[in-house]
Amino acid sequence: MSGDKVRLNTEWLCDCGGCHVAIVDLHEKILQVVENIEIQKCPVLTDVKDYPEADVGILTGSIRTEHDRHAAEEMRKKCKTIIAFGTCAVYGGLHGAGLAHTSEEIMDYVYKTTPTTKTDFIPDSDITGLEHVVTPIDEVIDVDLYLPGCPPHAHFIFESLSALVEGRTPKAGQDTVCAGCKRTMKKTEVAEIVNSQDGIAEDDVCFLSQGYICLGSVTLDRCLAPCPNHGIMCTGCAGPTMQILSEPNHDIRTEVSERMARLTKIDKDTIISHMEKSAKTHYAYAMATKMIGNKPTFLIQQWIADVEAGK
Amino acid sequence: MLEMKIKEKACRGCKLCLDVCPTECFIFNDETEKAEVSVLENCIACLSCDYICPSGAITHNNHHVVANFYRNIHFSQRMEKFL
Numbered sequence: 296m297s298g299d300k301v302r303l304n305t306e307w308l309c310d311c312g313g314c315h316v317a318i319v320d321l322h323e324k325i326l327q328v329v330e331n332i333e334i335q336k337c338p339v340l341t342d343v344k345d346y347p348e349a350d351v352g353i354l355t356g357s358i359r360t361e362h363d364r365h366a367a368e369e370m371r372k373k374c375k376t377i378i379a380f381g382t383c384a385v386y387g388g389l390h391g392a393g394l395a396h397t398s399e400e401i402m403d404y405v406y407k408t409t410p411t412t413k414t415d416f417i418p419d420s421d422i423t424g425l426e427h428v429v430t431p432i433d434e435v436i437d438v439d440l441y442l443p444g445c446p447p448h449a450h451f452i453f454e455s456l457s458a459l460v461e462g463r464t465p466k467a468g469q470d471t472v473c474a475g476c477k478r479t480m481k482k483t484e485v486a487e488i489v490n491s492q493d494g495i496a497e498d499d500v501c502f503l504s505q506g507y508i509c510l511g512s513v514t515l516d517r518c519l520a521p522c523p524n525h526g527i528m529c530t531g532c533a534g535p536t537m538q539i540l541s542e543p544n545h546d547i548r549t550e551v552s553e554r555m556a557r558l559t560k561i562d563k564d565t566i567i568s569h570m571e572k573s574a575k576t577h578y579a580y581a582m583a584t585k586m587i588g589n590k591p592t593f594l595i596q597q598w599i600a601d602v603e604a605g606k
Numbered sequence: 607m608l609e610m611k612i613k614e615k616a617c618r619g620c621k622l623c624l625d626v627c628p629t630e631c632f633i634f635n636d637e638t639e640k641a642e643v644s645v646l647e648n649c650i651a652c653l654s655c656d657y658i659c660p661s662g663a664i665t666h667n668n669h670h671v672v673a674n675f676y677r678n679i680h681f682s683q684r685m686e687k688f689l
Contacts, residue, residue, distance in 0.1 A: 378689070433684070442689040455689040467689050473618055474661035479639060480620030501618060503660075512660030537688070538657065540681040545657075554660055557622055586681040 300333040301460055304349040305380075306370050307338045308363040308432070310356030310388060314381035315339045317446030318353075324453050331460045346373040351459060354438075357383045357583065358430040359390065361423040371436040376459070379438045382445040384431065386534045387583020389445075391429045392575045394583055395599055398425045429583045442467075444517030445532035445580065451517050469537050472511035472529045475520035480504055485559040488569050491528060502528050503555045508570065510577065512554055513539055513547045534581045546592040547577055571598040608651060609667040610643050616663035617641055623655035623664060631655075 307315060315338065321328060332351075336343040352374025358364050371377055379385045393401055402425065406417045432438060442455055451467060458465035473480075480501040489496075489506040496502055502509035502523065510531035511523055517533040531547065539545045552566035570577050574595055581587045582595060610631070612623075619639040624632045629648035632641050632655070651669035656662075 438684075438687070440687050440689050441684065451689070458689075465689050469662055470613075470616060471660060471662050474613070474616035474663060476618065478618065480618040480622075480660065482621065501620070536662065537685065538662070541685065554620070554622060554658065557625055557658075558620060586684075589680055 300331055301351055302347070302349040303332050303334050303351050303353065304336040304346060304370060304374055305334075305338070305353040305355070306336065306346075306366050308354060308356030308366060308384070309359035309390065309429070310381065310383040312339075314355035314383075314446040317381075317444075317449060318452060320446075320449040321453055322449070324449070328453070328456055332456070346370060349374045350376065352377045353380045354378065354384050354432055355381045357387045357391065358426065358432060358435050360425055364426070364435055367432050367436050376439045377432075377436065378440045378442055378455075379432050380442050381447060382443050382532060382534050382580050385433075385441045385443040385584070386581035386586070387429045387431045389532075389579050391431075391581070391583025392579040394428045394588075395575055395595060398427055401425070431584045434585070442517070443515060443534045447517045447533075448519050450519060468516070470516045471536050472514045472516050472518065472520045472523065472533075475516050475518075476501075476511055476523040477520075478502070478523060480558060482557075483559055486561060488561060488566065496526065498526065501558070503551070504558045506559060506561065508551065508555075508566075508577070510547065510551065513550045530580075531577065532580055535587065540586050543591055546590060548574075549592065572602055574598045608646065608649055608669050610646055610649055611665050611667075612641055612643060613661070613663040613665070614638075614640055616661040618661055620660060622658045622660070626654040626658050628652060628654070 334340060335347045335349055346369040352370045354367060354370055354377060358367060382388050402417050407415050444451060455465045478499055478501045481504050483504045485506040487506060491507060496505050496507055507528050509528040511529035513536055514529055514531040515533045515536050522529050535547060548567050548570040552563045555561060555566050556563035587593055617640040621634055623641050624634060629650055631643060631645055631648045633644040635642050651666055655664050
């Protein structure tokens with residue numbers, strides 16, 4: 296890819312659009328990028344309807360509609376290298392939590408029964424149909440590279456794109472969010488889990504030490520830890536760490552509970568049970584991918600059934 | 607020779623590595639509030655510290671690597687492709 300500019304296509308599937316905005320977050324550095332990259336199709340920048348031949352294709356979002364599937368397949372045909380860009384593309388993303396419900400339930404809720412909805416019909420024209428579940432793009436097309444993050448921080452985007460242009464391996468570590476958090480983890484006498492709405496956490500002490508569920512230790516750092524450093528517990532938006540993904544019996548709830556139980560006086564099983572009851576929140580970003588969905592420890596349907604049965 | 611390093615900037619001072627190490631390789635520096643490798647010779651490369659560390663701050667080099675006996679195949683096929 297040396298000599299001529301690298302031709303880039305981007306396409307936007309089912310997502311919030313934040314990943315495309317994140318590319319703009321490169322600020323002045325985007326000038327360095329465009330020195331070497333020719334942006335062809337890019338829904339937020341260029342009015343290109345078809346899919347030109349390209350060296351690199353960035354796909355954001357997951358497959359939720361028939362149009363998403365078509366767009367992903369066209370990108371694969373025309374781009375030499377496909378990057379699954381952002382958590383939705385890599386793991387399915389937040390809306391992956393939709394697998395806990397049928398498409399009919401979701402459509403009925405959104406268009407008919409939400410308290411703020413005034414209509415009572417489901418639109419049936421002009422939009423393509425909703426697929427049965429959310430699918431990460433690598434289950435539909437071959438993916439060459441993965442860059443998770445919600446969205447990935449500009450630091451990682453720049454490093455990845457630069458490495459790709461220069462033909463080198465990007466310097467993307469496997470640190471967790473905790474590695475970039477400024478809070479100190481210390482052992483405390485805290486005996487109960489605290490919900491975020493029920494208390495105000497101290498600024499310089501780890502959330503786990505204070506009894507708040509924070510997913511920093513089980514989340515890959517593709518963000519530079521802005522949330523915990525500004526008083527918000529990590530919700531795991533960049534997806535699980537390599538350790539959780541590679542080890543079948545390591546899981547988000549088992550790792551958080553292991554650490555939290557050692558830092559506080561809260562029993563490990565209590566933490567596990569608490570996290571299972573709110574599993575749709577804790578596993579939301581990555582539950583659509585088989586990397587999590589096929590784990591023997593991941594029993595989301597059972598956890599939801601237990602909550603509904605009042606267990 | 608076996609090497610074990612703690613990325614000082616990433617260490618959150620939780621002392622979990624001191625808790626789980628079966629051979630007492632670590633000490634805690636009260637001034638910096640960070641863990642340090644004290645007796646590397648004791649390390650049996652069980653990697654317990656590596657697994658428990660919330661930050662992924664501990665790395666081992668030149669240790670005896672055993673074959674993976676059961677991993678998440680779906681992810682393992684993709685691991686090298688992560689940026």
